[in-house]
């Protein structure tokens with residue numbers, strides 16, 4: 106294995122040739138923030154949140170796509186780096202609905218978390234007319250809702266749909282502020298070859314692709330004295346629901362279910 | 371009640387269907403049919419291969435059909451007043467529940483599907499204190515299940531569960547090793563060959579639609595000598611489903627898989643055919659696997675869709691003689 110040595114934040118590190126700066130930094134416990142990057146699936150250098158300063162380079166480099174080189178000297182948290190990341194975030198937010206409180210991803214959103222972590226105090230250039238409006242929300246599918254207003258164009262959904270699922274039913278269209286991630290010709294998701302798998306909703310860093318929320322229907326049925334509500338829970342829910350309450354993934358949601366009582370039929 | 375109960379039931383029906391196909395020259399390889407994203411995918415992209423799908427409904431839909439028939443009868447409730455909710459790791463299950471043909475109870479068999487994330491939201495809305503929840507069993511008569519049902523949640527699990535039952539039904543011998551480790555884990559396509567009596571049964575397991583495509587291309591090209599294939603739409607199987615808590619990444623998936631197999635190991639019963647509630651439902655209501663009632667309530671047909679429109683020359687539904 107050929108290796109390369111470089112310096113990141115004054116720490117010398119030796120990594121496999123062909124690694125990215127992001128991977129090298131991770132080896133020494135330096136976390137570089139990312140938004141569009143997804144290991145093995147999406148490395149396209151689109152969002153520029155992961156920029157770092159490379160000595161001798163003309164501009165800041167996107168760590169997720171920049172390969173390491175022998176003798177490289179990298180700074181991941183210089184003033185220029187911090188200012189650039191903050192500006193990038195501010196520009197994303199300038200064209201983003203400020204509705205965290207009512208968003209399905211409230212408290213579990215990468216954009217929100219980064220804005221908090223980077224102490225984004227002020228959004229100075231909110232676009233008076235945002236690129237997309239509520240009319241552009243696609244709720245045709247019984248499974249998932251697309252809200253282009255909240256899309257930061259990271260293309261993680263596009264990558265998972267194409268590379269993992271091989272379905273390719275969403276991609277970027279148009280240019281500039283008009284850019285939208287949508288099915289071909291901006292058709293509704295329900296009318297195209299979407300498998301409804303929702304993998305895009307898992308990888309979306311924001312609330313731009315979410316599950317259809319049917320909780321209202323269930324509350325109404327529970328509140329209806331004439332209805333007898335029957336509930337079933339799938340095998341995979343019991344090892345995951347605890348995560349909704351901050352527990353470790355894989356925690357079993359029900360201990361007594363290991364000792365079932367004899368059936369009463 | 372528990373979808374795991376109908377997962378055990380799925381094994382009884384699907385296992386019996388598999389044995390029937392092997393012994394009477396039916397279409398092989400037979401492919402599992404419990405993952406609705408996968409079903410929509412094959413209906414769109416490989417409508418010519420639909421006869422390979424098991425006709426078994428998914429456990430969710432078996433449960434739905436039984437809730438408004440068997441359960442309603444047992445409890446003396448008018449099925450019109452039953453509202454059937456399922457909690458799923460899956461967004462495609464919402465689509466599945468709305469399919470026109472999944473109404474064999476005389477009503478929409480499943481009224482609404484919530485993802486794990488939505489259930490979390492509802493529980494937080496009423497301020498559930500997770501740590502002080504009392505421990506309770508699932509309700510009867512569709513609450514008792516085995517380890518074979520639990521592992522449906524992980525890629526390879528349905529295959530492993532099926533093998534545990536098919537082996538013992540065919541050979542009438544106990545399975546030498548209950549753990550079918552070659553089909554476990556995150557590798558995209560897994561294969562195994564098992565000696566079942568005189569027969570070498572060749573199985574394959576794929577998760578993600580990208581990997582499914584590779585197996586389907588092999589079938590189309592006539593190069594697949596498998597008997598039985600399990601396909602799950604999502605990476606890692608249902609534990610990595612599109613409705614699961616966020617984040618769901620490789621690390622999280624592995625932990626949920628570990629939790630799944632641990633649960634299986636700790637359960638007193640680990641084979642679907644040993645579930646006394648399953649024996650009881652056949653005795654009291656269904657008759658026998660693949661019997662008349664099973665056929666009506668637990669099996670279904672598929673719709674060749676094509677990617678843009680239904681390709682010419684294909685029937686409206688597969689199997690085309692299905693009288694649902």
Ligand code: SF4
Pocket residue numbers: 201202203204205206208209210211212214215216217255311312313
């Ligand atoms: S997507 Fe994130 S940042 Fe945008 S409104 Fe929702 S929670 Fe807030």
Ligand code: SF4
Pocket residue numbers: 249262265266270272273274275298299300301302303304305306
């Ligand atoms: S639900 Fe699945 S198939 Fe549909 S767009 Fe998302 S990733 Fe693609």
Ligand code: SF4
Pocket residue numbers: 255256257258259260261262263286308309310311313314
């Ligand atoms: S919908 Fe989500 S995942 Fe897709 S590009 Fe927009 S922000 Fe990224």
Ligand code: FES
Pocket residue numbers: 138139140141142149150151152153154155156167168169170
């Ligand atoms: S994470 Fe590197 S450019 Fe987006």
